[in-house]
Amino acid sequence: MAESEATPVVPSSELLEWPKKDKRRFLHAVYRVGDLDRTIKFYTEGFGMKLLRKRDIPEEKYSNAFLGFGPEESQFVVELTYNYGVDKYDIGTGFGHFAIATPDVYKFVENARAKGGNVSREPGPVKGGSSIIAFVKDPDGYAFEIIQRASTPEPLCQVMLRVGDLDRSINFYEKALGMKMLRKIDRPEQKYTLAMMGYADEYETTVLELTYNYGVTEYTKGNAYAQVAISTEDVYKSGEVVNHVTQELGGKITRQAGPVPGIGTKIVALLDPDGWKTVLVDNEDFLKELK
Numbered sequence: 001m002a003e004s005e006a007t008p009v010v011p012s013s014e015l016l017e018w019p020k021k022d023k024r025r026f027l028h029a030v031y032r033v034g035d036l037d038r039t040i041k042f043y044t045e046g047f048g049m050k051l052l053r054k055r056d057i058p059e060e061k062y063s064n065a066f067l068g069f070g071p072e073e074s075q076f077v078v079e080l081t082y083n084y085g086v087d088k089y090d091i092g093t094g095f096g097h098f099a100i101a102t103p104d105v106y107k108f109v110e111n112a113r114a115k116g117g118n119v120s121r122e123p124g125p126v127k128g129g130s131s132i133i134a135f136v137k138d139p140d141g142y143a144f145e146i147i148q149r150a151s152t153p154e155p156l157c158q159v160m161l162r163v164g165d166l167d168r169s170i171n172f173y174e175k176a177l178g179m180k181m182l183r184k185i186d187r188p189e190q191k192y193t194l195a196m197m198g199y200a201d202e203y204e205t206t207v208l209e210l211t212y213n214y215g216v217t218e219y220t221k222g223n224a225y226a227q228v229a230i231s232t233e234d235v236y237k238s239g240e241v242v243n244h245v246t247q248e249l250g251g252k253i254t255r256q257a258g259p260v261p262g263i264g265t266k267i268v269a270l271l272d273p274d275g276w277k278t279v280l281v282d283n284e285d286f287l288k289e290l291k
């Protein structure tokens with residue numbers, strides 16, 4: 001039989017259910033900054049984050065710093081990348097913001113402002129809703145939405161990305177990555193719809209906030225924001241699912257499951273239909289990295 005006529009391998013329903021059964025959580029968001037010490041100073045003093053760890057990879061000419069509100073073993077954190085000699089990046093129009101939940105947005109914003117933060121939106125109710133929010137930009141221009149919540153186990157609570165077709169994206173994140181659509185909000189007066197995608201309660205853990213602006217199907221990506229990393233208990237099984245479904249859902253695999261040369265941590269990487277990257281990271285390898 002000619003290769004093109006071969007019967008396609010049909011994945012078992014058990015395999016396709018795996019992403020929903022896997023124990024997954026958002027580990028970190030990776031993005032590039034122009035001055036690592038400047039961002040560390042601002043995030044620690046202005047936002048109250050902790051510097052969790054740093055590493056320098058001179059042979060690859062970059063350094064990383066991990067910061068967050070709690071330990072990486074249990075909380076979503078940011079992974080900053082500094083590429084030697086590069087002090088400026090283009091954030092593009094597609095990346096939206098990271099969000100920080102806090103019991104007092106007004107107090108939080110005053111402190112961030114006093115430490116040099118650029119308050120691009122003063123605290124007050126969100127247009128079309130009732131949550132108290134504000135926006136603060138960091139030294140590289142990344143936006144942080146500050147959201148009022150009485151308490152939260154995971155203060156770094158959202159990564160917002162703009163997408164060109166919300167249903168296509170929801171389908172992708174459900175089937176390829178096993179997320180649930182936790183909440184959908186349509187604000188016709190503001191001409192946008194949001195979908196909160198994640199693995200557990202939106203108010204307990206970090207979620208991906210997908211934003212569709214009516215009629216806007218394309219955005220620029222720039223070169224600043226890189227990806228989110230998500231844990232998996234079995235990177236090869238996750239890789240098999242991704243191989244079966246990614247293309248038909250409009251995504252693309254950028255790295256097959258396997259160890260990262262030089263580091264050894266096993267990952268599989270894919271792009272969603274808008275080109276946003278997610279890396280699934282073997283949980284055991286990730287925990288080893290932290291030791």
Ligand SMILES: C[C@@H](O)C(=O)SC[C@H](NC(=O)CC[C@H](N)C(=O)O)C(=O)NCC(=O)O
Pocket residue numbers: 096121125126127129131133145162190192211213
């Ligand atoms: C949790 C949720 O309710 C929000 O906080 S939404 C925040 C809101 N988002 C948008 O407007 C998204 C659409 C926008 N055109 C975009 O692409 O960013 C927001 O930012 N509101 C601004 C305000 O001043 O209220």
